[in-house]
Amino acid sequence: MGETKEHLSHVSFDDGLVASPYIKPIRMHFQRKGQTLHWDLGIEQDNVAIVLYHREKKALLFVRQFRPPVFVRKVRIMPENQGKPWNEIEWDKYPVELGKTLELCAGLMDKIGKSPKQIAIEEIEEECGYAVQEDRIHLIKSYITGISTSGSRQYLFYAIIDESMKATEGGGNVYEGEFIEKVFLDLKQAQELIDSEHLESPPGLLYAVKWFFDNFTKLFENPI
Template sequence: MTSSSSSSPKISDVSYISEFVSKYQKGMEMSFVIDGKPRVCEFNQKMGSVAILLFHKERNQFLLVRQFRPAIFTSHIANLPENHGKEFSDIEWTSYDTEVGFTIELCAGLIDKDGLTPREIASEEISEECGYRVDSDDLIHIVTFIVGAHQSGNSQHLFYAEIDETMKISEGGGNILDGEVITKVFYSLEDAMRIARPGRGEHAEVKGPPGVIFAFQWWFFILDPTKKGLIARPPTDYEWKPYNPKPIHSIEFSTDFDKKKYGFNPKRMTFTMNGITRNWDLALCPNTTTCILVDMAKKHLVLLQKMRAPVFIGRSRAMPENTGKSLEEIQFWKYDANMAYTLELVVNRVPDYEDPRKFVRIAVKQLGYDLPEDSFHLQAKCIPGIGQSGDTQFIYTADVSKARVCEKEEDEDVEEIRIPFNDLASLYKQHLVGPPNTYYAIGFVLDQVLDRDVL
């Protein structure tokens, strides 16, 4: 990995406020009726996004970006033992190394430009952040994920592009008017491979979102026909459709709600770095642990179908006919109930300072599979909420065919879905199936479980 800068700038004049109006997030209480039952949940109105995996052909390296993420800095420092229970105003923020808040990410940006398609926005982001001109028509669309399924239900469009020095138009660095300070980082094929396929007994650790892990996995085992992986397994005619979807109706939103009820605790951070004073809006979330569950005896990947009301809203908002409309103007009743459903990995929150393996075991046991803690193997560690939530996620793997069957915790919004290994290549090609780690799990099984039998 090579970067034009390795030093971390100092941070000063750090302060936080809780009462503010943000164009980047708007927390609401959402009420609705499903299957005749009134329900209430949290909804955080956010923007969709794009991300681009860039490969520099002349250097034979991937181009990523390094930047400071206030949410990660804040989450990490606030959760240190010496700061546990403190008010933000009592924490000595400037005494900490800002390096904890820097990430390595794909070139990316918000869908916040009216009249531009995700492809066009992606093209602009490559120019602004990395300094290369890539025509929007030359971008390869890899997949569209669901992100923030539990809160916002937004989508992220992931693209791929190849670049060389003839396409260079500037040094990049981001939009100065927005206060962006972005450094380009080049990853060798060897460094990227260690993330896409860590060695036995090792795990991938990315100081960035799960999309980085997935993108490298895609490049090595799908794009390149000389490698074994998904490319060697032609898709079947399998297509996932939600089992027994229930229409959502009578949808209403309110901004007058008890934020502590959901743990929604927004903050606006003000700070100075690199001589620039900026504001950044946060909505911190706890760390989580998740697990890629396989049944090696039956050759199944075990996923969870979840009813996600925020996803229904997020996907409806993303419809072209709803561009620029407020939530109150959207006719949600006319959209397919299937849009509310996702396929996800089992997940659990991890309290501060606790072992994530302990809590992934608890989550799996609630599904009816009792496995000892040493059955869970850490596969990857990443940061899903780089922009606003700052949370870390631990991704484990486990074989449920070795589990003792135990009592299952019933949840009417969750259905276990088993997908045969042979059908996974087809599922991989579907958009909006779930979050990035769902697609990563599919690729993990097809590459590492089938080819290398790592479990």
């Protein structure tokens, strides 16, 4: 028998969003070159992401998780839902799978006093279950990800892992509603992923995997 598909229940929407631990909506008013202008911002915290290569499995480790905005967008554009008010759509008809994305291990910089590297180490263990020492994880680059809404910055790291580092099964923080699946892709599968025309992944994953392939030989001549 096939696996039973998971569905949401009791879905509703509130237009009157106020600040939350994850996003603060705010409207900015300013003058520039003689014009009065306005811009809607969604202030978010900076974040970290990590390229993880498992030396024994010879595979990159990603995570798959449910992203409500992806689910909502896919359901809303279906022919039967176009033009419908949000709360009139039968959201519970559609499988959660529609909202799952393949991503790098990542997390918000929401712990005061901790560096991006320390946050990255905690996220690797929480989401993927591997305990990585601080001298085994290295910054690749940082860049702005939320250019039109938040201005937030992402710090991209790289680490080599193996089974001797495995501490838990990972899976994320269930108390925060995280139900994370670990996904290993060998190098052929990873190349096929970034060669795909349509991905269920954010653009940072493409850059990260491309960086890995561009630096693969150097990394293993001088492993970090």
